[in-house]
Amino acid sequence: MKWFYIISIGAVAAMALSPFVLLPGEMLAGLSDDQGKTVSYGTYAAKVRSVDPATAGDTMSASIQGNVYESLYTYHYLLRPPTVVPQLAQDVPDISPDALVYTFKIKPGVKYHRNPCFGVNPDGSFKTRTLRAEDFVLAFKRIADFHLPTPMSLAFIEDKVKGLKEYSDRTRTYDKGDFRRYDEPFEGVAAPDEFTFQIRLAVPFPQLIYVLAVNNYAPIPREIIDYWLATRDDGNGGREAVPLKERSPQISDFRAAVGTGPYYLSRFVTGGDIVLERNPDFGPSSADPNDSRCFYPGEGMSEDQTNGLLADAGKPLPFVDVNRLMYVAEENPAWSLFVGRITDVSGIPNAVFSQVVSPGRELTDQWAKMGIEMITYTDPAVYWYAFNMDDPVVGKSRSLRQAVSLAFDVNRYVDVLFNGRGKRAVNVIPSVFPDSDKLPASPYARFDLPAAREKMVQARKELEEAGVIQPGQALPRLRLDLGGTDEQERRVAEFTKYMFKRIGLELDIELNDWPTLQEKVENKQCQIYAMGWHADYPDPENFLQLYYSPNIKRGTNNTDYSNPAFDRLYEQAARMLPSPERTQLYARLVDMLNEDCPVVLLTEPVSLVLYHDWVHNYKPHPIGYGFYKCRRLDVQQRQRETGR
Amino acid sequence: MSMSQQTPRENSQLVAPPDSAAPGGVRAGQAGRSLWGDARRRLLRDRSSRLCLLVITFYALLALGGGVYDLLAEHDVAGIPTFGQTADFDQAYQPPSWSLRNLLGTDWSGKSVLAKTILGAKVSLTVGFMANVIAVPLGLILGAIAGYYGKFIDDVIVWLYSTLASIPGIILLIAMKYAFKGVKVLGLDLTGIHGLYIALGIISWVGTCRLVRAEVMKIRELDYVLAARATGQNSLLILLKHVLPNVMHIAVINFSLGFVGAVASEVTLSYLGLGVAVGTPSWGTMINSARMDLFAGRWWELTSAVGAMFFLVLALNIFGDRLRDALDPRLRTA
Numbered sequence: 001m002k003w004f005y006i007i008s009i010g011a012v013a014a015m016a017l018s019p020f021v022l023l024p025g026e027m028l029a030g031l032s033d034d035q036g037k038t039v040s041y042g043t044y045a046a047k048v049r050s051v052d053p054a055t056a057g058d059t060m061s062a063s064i065q066g067n068v069y070e071s072l073y074t075y076h077y078l079l080r081p082p083t084v085v086p087q088l089a090q091d092v093p094d095i096s097p098d099a100l101v102y103t104f105k106i107k108p109g110v111k112y113h114r115n116p117c118f119g120v121n122p123d124g125s126f127k128t129r130t131l132r133a134e135d136f137v138l139a140f141k142r143i144a145d146f147h148l149p150t151p152m153s154l155a156f157i158e159d160k161v162k163g164l165k166e167y168s169d170r171t172r173t174y175d176k177g178d179f180r181r182y183d184e185p186f187e188g189v190a191a192p193d194e195f196t197f198q199i200r201l202a203v204p205f206p207q208l209i210y211v212l213a214v215n216n217y218a219p220i221p222r223e224i225i226d227y228w229l230a231t232r233d234d235g236n237g238g239r240e241a242v243p244l245k246e247r248s249p250q251i252s253d254f255r256a257a258v259g260t261g262p263y264y265l266s267r268f269v270t271g272g273d274i275v276l277e278r279n280p281d282f283g284p285s286s287a288d289p290n291d292s293r294c295f296y297p298g299e300g301m302s303e304d305q306t307n308g309l310l311a312d313a314g315k316p317l318p319f320v321d322v323n324r325l326m327y328v329a330e331e332n333p334a335w336s337l338f339v340g341r342i343t344d345v346s347g348i349p350n351a352v353f354s355q356v357v358s359p360g361r362e363l364t365d366q367w368a369k370m371g372i373e374m375i376t377y378t379d380p381a382v383y384w385y386a387f388n389m390d391d392p393v394v395g396k397s398r399s400l401r402q403a404v405s406l407a408f409d410v411n412r413y414v415d416v417l418f419n420g421r422g423k424r425a426v427n428v429i430p431s432v433f434p435d436s437d438k439l440p441a442s443p444y445a446r447f448d449l450p451a452a453r454e455k456m457v458q459a460r461k462e463l464e465e466a467g468v469i470q471p472g473q474a475l476p477r478l479r480l481d482l483g484g485t486d487e488q489e490r491r492v493a494e495f496t497k498y499m500f501k502r503i504g505l506e507l508d509i510e511l512n513d514w515p516t517l518q519e520k521v522e523n524k525q526c527q528i529y530a531m532g533w534h535a536d537y538p539d540p541e542n543f544l545q546l547y548y549s550p551n552i553k554r555g556t557n558n559t560d561y562s563n564p565a566f567d568r569l570y571e572q573a574a575r576m577l578p579s580p581e582r583t584q585l586y587a588r589l590v591d592m593l594n595e596d597c598p599v600v601l602l603t604e605p606v607s608l609v610l611y612h613d614w615v616h617n618y619k620p621h622p623i624g625y626g627f628y629k630c631r632r633l634d635v636q637q638r639q640r641e642t643g644r
Numbered sequence: 645m646s647m648s649q650q651t652p653r654e655n656s657q658l659v660a661p662p663d664s665a666a667p668g669g670v671r672a673g674q675a676g677r678s679l680w681g682d683a684r685r686r687l688l689r690d691r692s693s694r695l696c697l698l699v700i701t702f703y704a705l706l707a708l709g710g711g712v713y714d715l716l717a718e719h720d721v722a723g724i725p726t727f728g729q730t731a732d733f734d735q736a737y738q739p740p741s742w743s744l745r746n747l748l749g750t751d752w753s754g755k756s757v758l759a760k761t762i763l764g765a766k767v768s769l770t771v772g773f774m775a776n777v778i779a780v781p782l783g784l785i786l787g788a789i790a791g792y793y794g795k796f797i798d799d800v801i802v803w804l805y806s807t808l809a810s811i812p813g814i815i816l817l818i819a820m821k822y823a824f825k826g827v828k829v830l831g832l833d834l835t836g837i838h839g840l841y842i843a844l845g846i847i848s849w850v851g852t853c854r855l856v857r858a859e860v861m862k863i864r865e866l867d868y869v870l871a872a873r874a875t876g877q878n879s880l881l882i883l884l885k886h887v888l889p890n891v892m893h894i895a896v897i898n899f900s901l902g903f904v905g906a907v908a909s910e911v912t913l914s915y916l917g918l919g920v921a922v923g924t925p926s927w928g929t930m931i932n933s934a935r936m937d938l939f940a941g942r943w944w945e946l947t948s949a950v951g952a953m954f955f956l957v958l959a960l961n962i963f964g965d966r967l968r969d970a971l972d973p974r975l976r977t978a
Contacts, residue, residue: 350936412733415733488936509921
C-alpha cells in the first residue's frame with residue numbers, strides 16, 4: 001500500500017512537471033547537431049504559406065524566403081529611407097533611351113544551394129551549379145504561367161512587360177503538368193548570354209528596379225522543375241516520372257526551395273519548426289572577390305555609428321550558422337520564451353506593454369537591467385477603414401465619409417488600443433517615404449467633432465437627394481467588417497462603434513477571420529472594412545495605384561474608387577522618373593483622395609522590438625527581407641547569462 | 645413494461661383518480677393539499693432554499709433593470725446614454741475604489757465594471773431562460789410522445805436524442821454557432837444572441853426528454869390511465885389531461901437545473917468569441933478580456949464576472965436540488 005501512495009504521488013508530480021520538461025526540450029531539439037555552431041532561436045506567429053518565390057504573397061513567407069532566395073536587387077541594410085542596391089546584378093541596369101529595354105549584368109560565380117537536383121558527387125554529397133541569366137527568364141515565365149497562382153508577383157508586372165499576356169495565353173493551352181511550356185518564348189525576357197539578362201517593357205515603368213528587389217523575382221534553376229516537380233522518389237532510392245495529371249507546377253517541398261541565399265531550409269514544417277542553416281557555398285567567388293552581398297555594409301546613418309551597427313563593417317556574412325524558428329501563434333507564450341531567455345528577439349504583447357515601456361517610450365529599468373534592449377521604428381504602411389464606393393449609402397455621400405473621418409479620434413485610438421504604437425496617418429502615403437513632406441495632409445485627417453456634425457447635416461441632404469433616405473427618416477445603420485476575432489479586435493470594434501455613435505451613426509460590426517474578410521472584400525460584400533497597405537517599394541505610386549480604376553479588376557483597388565481625372569493624372573505620373581514635377585503630380589493626386597475620402601485614415605504602425613544584449617547588428621528593415629545574415633550573436637555572453 | 649408492473653401499489657397514493665386529475669390537481673400525501681402547494685410549503689420552510697430564491701430574485705431584478713435601461717437608452721429616452729456611450733477613456737483600468745462608478749473598477753475603455761456585471765446578468769439570465777423555454781417544452785413533448793405511443797415513434801425519438809447526445813455538447817454548440825453566422829430567420833439575426841438561444845435550446849432538451857419518456861412509460865400503465873383508455877378516451881386527451889400533469893414536476897426541475905448549464909455555456913461561447921454581439925456586456929466576454937488584462941495584473945473585471953456567476957450558479961443549483969426534493973414524489977416519501 002505504501003508503494004501505491006509513493007507511485008501515485010510520483011505520477012501526479014511527473015504529469016504536473018511534464019510541460020516544463022518537454023517544452024524546452026522541444027525548443028532545443030537537435031541541439032546536439034548544433035555543437036560548435038552559432039544558433040539563433042526565434043518564434044514566428046503566422047503560418048508560412050509558400051516556399052515558392054513565384055507564389056509568395058504574404059509577409060511571413062517573404063521573411064523566410066528572403067534568406068533563402070536572392071533577386072537582382074535588394075535594399076541596403078542600414079540606409080534610410082530605404083535604398084536599393086545590387087544583389088545578384090553587378091550594377092544598376094543599362095536603360096535604353098526610350099526607357100523600354102533594361103539590360104542587367106549578372107554577378108559571375110554565384111552558386112546555388114547544394115541540392116540533389118544538380119546531381120550527386122561520388123562521395124554522396126550534392127552538387128551545385130553557378131547562376132545563369134536563363135534562370136531569371138524561367139522565373140519570369142513561371143510568374144506569367146497560367147497554371148501557377150501568382151497574384152502578387154504578377155500584379156506588379158502585368159501590362160508592363162512585353163508579351164506577358166501572349167505567353168500566359170500560350171501556357172494555358174498546355175496541361176497543368178506539362179512543363180514544356182517553359183520552352184515557349186516570352187518576348188519580354190531574354191538571356192543573350194550567360195551573364196546578361198534583358199527585360200523589354202511595353203510601357204515605361206520607372207519602378208521596375210524596386211520591383212526587382214522583391215524576392216518573387218528570384219532566379220529558378222530549370223533543374224528544380226525537372227527533378228523535384230517532374231519526378232519523385234520511387235521508393236528504391238531512385239526517381240520515377242510523375243504522371244502528367246498528378247504534377248503541380250508549384251514548389252511545395254522545402255527541399256526543392258533552392259536559391260542562392262545565405263541560408264537553406266534544412267527543416268520546414270507548416271505551422272511547426274523552421275530551421276535555416278548556413279549555405280556553405282555562400283561567399284564571394286574568385287571572379288568577384290568583393291561581392292557586396294557577402295560582406296557587412298560599411299556605411300550607414302549617423303545613429304548607426306553610435307549604436308554600434310557599423311562595428312562589423314566589411315566582415316564576411318553570415319554570422320549565425322543556424323536559425324531555429326518555432327511556431328507560436330499566441331503572443332503571450334512567445335513573450336514567455338523571450339523573458340525566459342530562450343529566444344533572442346521579441347515584440348511586446350499589449351498586455352504587458354505598460355510594464356515594459358515607460359510613458360516616455362523608454363524601456364523600464366527592470367527590463368533594461370536584465371540586459372534587454374529596445375528599438376523603435378515606423379513601418380511604411382498605412383491602415384484605414386475603407387469605404388465600398390459602390391455602396392448605395394457610403395459611396396453616395398462624400399460628406400458622410402468626410403464626417404466619419406473628422407469624428408474618428410485617431411490619437412485616442414492609438415493610445416487606448418495600441419499603447420501609442422502608431423502614428424496618425426495624414427494622407428495615404430507613409431511618412432517615411434522620401435519627399436512625403438511635400439505631399440498635402442488631408443483636411444479631414446483630424447479630430448473635430450463640431451465640424452463632423454456640420455458635415456453630417458450636409459450628408460443627410462446628399463443622401464436625401466440621392467433618394468437613399470426620405471426627409472425626416474433616420475439614417476440607415478452602417479456595417480463594419482473587421483479582419484480578426486480576438487479580444488483586441490472586439491475592443492477595436494467597440495471603440496469604433498462609440499466613435500460613430502457620437503455623430504449619430506449606428507454601426508453593426510462583424511468580426512471575421514482574415515481570409516474571410518479578404519473574400520468578402522473581393523466579392524464586394526462589405527460596406528466599411530478594415531484594411532491597409534504595406535509598401536512594396538518606397539515610391540508613392542505603390543499607394544496611389546490602389547485608387548487607379550483599372551486596378552479594380554486586379555483586386556488592388558478594392559474600394560472601387562473611380563475618378564477619371566485621377567486616372568489620367570496617375571497614368572502620367574506613373575511613367576515619370578523621380579523629379580520635382582513628378583512629386584507635384586503626386587501631390588495633386590493625394591489632394592484628390594484627401595477630398596474624396598475613399599478611406600478613413602487611421603495609423604502608420606510604430607513597432608517596438610526588444611532583443612537581448614547578446615544580439616548585435618539588429619535593425620529592422622521596413623521593406624526588405626533577408627537580413628538574418630547581418631545579425632551577430634555573442635554566444636559566450638549568452639552562455640554566461642543563460643547557462644546554455 | 646417491467647417498470648410499470650411493479651409500481652402501481654406503491655405509488656397508488658401519489659396518483660389521483662382520473663376524475664380529479666386536472667393540472668395541478670394531483671393529490672398529495674396529506675389530504676386537502678395539492679402536490680404543488682405541498683412543494684411550495686416544503687420549499688419555503690427550508691432556510692437555504694429561501695435564501696437561494698432570494699438570490700435568484702435579486703439577479704432577476706438586476707436583469708430586469710438592465711433590460712429596462714437598455715430599452716430606454718436605445719430609444720434615447722431622457723437622454724440616457726447606451727452602455728457603450730458611457731466609455732471614458734481617461735478613466736481606463738481604474739482599480740476598485742469607493743465610488744459607485746468605480747466600486748468594482750473600470751475596464752479598458754473606462755466603463756464601470758459594476759454596470760457591466762449588472763448588464764451581464766441580463767444576458768446570462770435571458771440566455772438561461774430562453775434556452776430552457778426552447779429545450780424543456782421540446783424535451784417534454786418529445787419525451788411524452790415517445791413514452792406514451794412507443795413503437796416506431798419511440799424508436800425515432802430515441803434514435804434522435806441518442807445521436808445528439810453522442811456528440812460532445814460544446815463542439816456541437818460551436819458548430820451550430822458557425823452555421824448560424826449571417827443566417828436570418830423571421831427577421832432575427834442568428835449570428836448574435838438569438839442564435840445562442842436556439843443553439844443552446846437544441847442541445848439541451850435530451851435530459852428532460854429521457855426522464856419524461858421513462859416516467860410516461862410508467863404512468864401509461866397505471867390504473868387510472870388504463871381506465872381512461874377503457875372508457876374510449878382519445879389518446880391525445882389522455883396524454884394531455886392525465887399523463888402530462890403528472891410529469892410536470894420533471895419539467896420544472898429540469899428548467900431550474902438546465903438554467904445553470906445554459907449560463908455556463910453562454911460564458912464559454914462568449915469566451916471563445918462565439919457568443920453575444922460586439923459591445924454587449926456579458927460575463928463571458930468579461931472573462932475573455934482577462935486574457936489581455938490578467939497578464940498586467942488587472943484582476944477586477946475577471947473577479948467580478950466570475951463572482952457574479954458563482955453566486956448565481958450556486959443559488960440555482962441549490963434551489964434546483966431543493967425543488968427536486970420537494971417535487972419528486974420518490975425522494976419525498978423516502
